[in-house]
Amino acid sequence: MESTARTPVRPIKPVAPYLGGKRNLARRLVEIIEATPHDRYAEAFVGMGGVFLRRTSRPRFEVINDWSADVANLFRILREHYPQFMEVLRFQITTRHEFDRLSRVDPETLTDLQRAARFLYLQRVAFGGKVTGRNFGMDTGRARFNLSQLEPMLEDLHERLSGVVIERLPFDRFIDRYDGPGTLTFCDPPYWGCETDYGAAMFSPADHARLRDRLAAVQGRFALTINDVPEIRALYADPRFSIEPVGVTYRVSGAPTAARELIITGGG
Incomplete structure (x- = not known):
């Protein structure tokens, strides 16, 4: 019989903005995840953890993954070298000059x-949580990188990552490695038409079909969030998949913009 025993955890906020963060959809996604029986949780595109960190319970095994070396390194450093990381961060200041300097560093x-300190700084300071083509974000009300405000958030994340496996694998290898009866795989890939927003070699348009094929074959269960476009609906037009359209509102600058996204679920 499939085990569903999970331990309550306190939801926490991501420590930095990230393009495609799930603030709008997090509540609905967490409801779906919490209602799905599973004893292993595997997240293939964790980003800054917009869904992972907002969950209210954890199973006996959790693993998070991102093909971004910066993302995987930041989480690993926060989990394993938190005191040393905080010492490095104490020398960071919020200025356009420092932002431009770090943007140019390989x-x-x-x-x-x-590397972890650079990435966190750029994501905190950049406009709109952009990952490529970052611009300095102006905020007249507060400094975007204020360690006295950030330190409690980082400590919460350090504690939350205890016992969590951190991987940096291509999504198909990650799913293959951790899929099985009792596994819930959550996927938040780059959206259709936005594949290069996270870097030129991170995800390709052809990867959408590869991801669909892999999810169709999972032994456990899965949940996927993606933008609502005809191409995605055609890819998942199969009785094996359940599609739930959801209305969301985005606001990066200017007036709010309404959009529709899809939550796709399936599996054994």
Whole structure:
């Protein structure tokens, strides 16, 4: 019999904005996840953890994944080297000059601690949580990188990551490795038409079909969130998939913009 025993956890907020963050859909996605029996939770495109961190319970096994080296490194550093990371962050200041300087730095030339600090700084300061083509974000009300406000959030995340497995794998290898009876796989891939927003080699238009094929074959269960476009509806037009349209509102600058997204579920 499938185990559904889970431990309550306190939801926490992501420590930085991230393009495609799930603030609008998080409540509905968490409802679906919490209502799905599972004893292993596997998230293939974790980003800044917009869904992972807002869940209210955890099963006996959790694993998060992102093909972004910056994302995977930040979570690993927060879990394993929190005190040292905080010491590095104490020297960061919010200025356009510092933002521009760090934007030009090749992360491959940095230590893991320096790389994590650079990535967190840029995501906190950049306009709209952009990952590529970042611009300095102005906020007349507060400094975007204020360690006295950020430190409690980082400590909460450090504690939440205890016992969590952190991977950096292509999504298909990740799903293959952790799928099985009792596994719930959650996927929040780059949206259709936005594949290069996270970097040129992160995800391709052809990967949408590859992801669909892999999810169709899972032994456990899955939930996927994606934008509502005809191409995605055609990909998942199969009785094996359940499609729930959801209305959302986005506001990066200017007036709010209404949009529709899809929550697709299926599996054994």
